[in-house]
Amino acid sequence: MKFSTKEDLEIPIDDVFGMLSDFDGFERAILRHGADVSRTDKMDAVGVGMSWKARATVRSKKRDFVVKLVEYDRPNQMLFDVTTKNMAATFLVELVAMSRTRTRMRIELDVRPQTLAARLLMQSAKLARNTLNRRYKTRIAHFASDLEDRYKKGLRATTA
Numbered sequence: 001m002k003f004s005t006k007e008d009l010e011i012p013i014d015d016v017f018g019m020l021s022d023f024d025g026f027e028r029a030i031l032r033h034g035a036d037v038s039r040t041d042k043m044d045a046v047g048v049g050m051s052w053k054a055r056a057t058v059r060s061k062k063r064d065f066v067v068k069l070v071e072y073d074r075p076n077q078m079l080f081d082v083t084t085k086n087m088a089a090t091f092l093v094e095l096v097a098m099s100r101t102r103t104r105m106r107i108e109l110d111v112r113p114q115t116l117a118a119r120l121l122m123q124s125a126k127l128a129r130n131t132l133n134r135r136y137k138t139r140i141a142h143f144a145s146d147l148e149d150r151y152k153k154g155l156r157a158t159t160a
Helices: 013-020 023-032 116-127 129-159
Strands: 002-009 036-039 051-058 061-073 077-083 087-097 103-113
Touching (some): 013 087, 013 103, 023 036, 023 051, 103 116, 103 129, 116 129
Antiparallel strands (some): 002 103, 036 051, 051 061, 061 077, 077 087, 087 103
């Protein structure tokens, strides 16, 4: 099942990519939301090969995730492979410069079942596809709005 949406941001592409590749910041945010996350690679620089293990509550059950950064093309895109016991997914973040100060961000999530139980879950999810798609687009829109707010606050801090 594939979910995809795009948002236009009033932020230069390099700044958007910088915010999206702040993996330490995302790790702290995940921990604040009650999940566990830890880096599993030994890399010093940001790039292909970075990986994390995470544990979060999803649908009232603790689930383990393994996330690997498999493509890192600054400032255009990042691609992550996400695996769980029953599912595999790819998570694509793609950026396109619309102008010097405007960026289009496309975020795509493609989830694939790996077991019979997961296939049954996906069948029921397909029945609620419109609702799930609406939620996905709303969350990404909120995320884009938060990025713009953070960018504006950062500009004010540097110009003050």
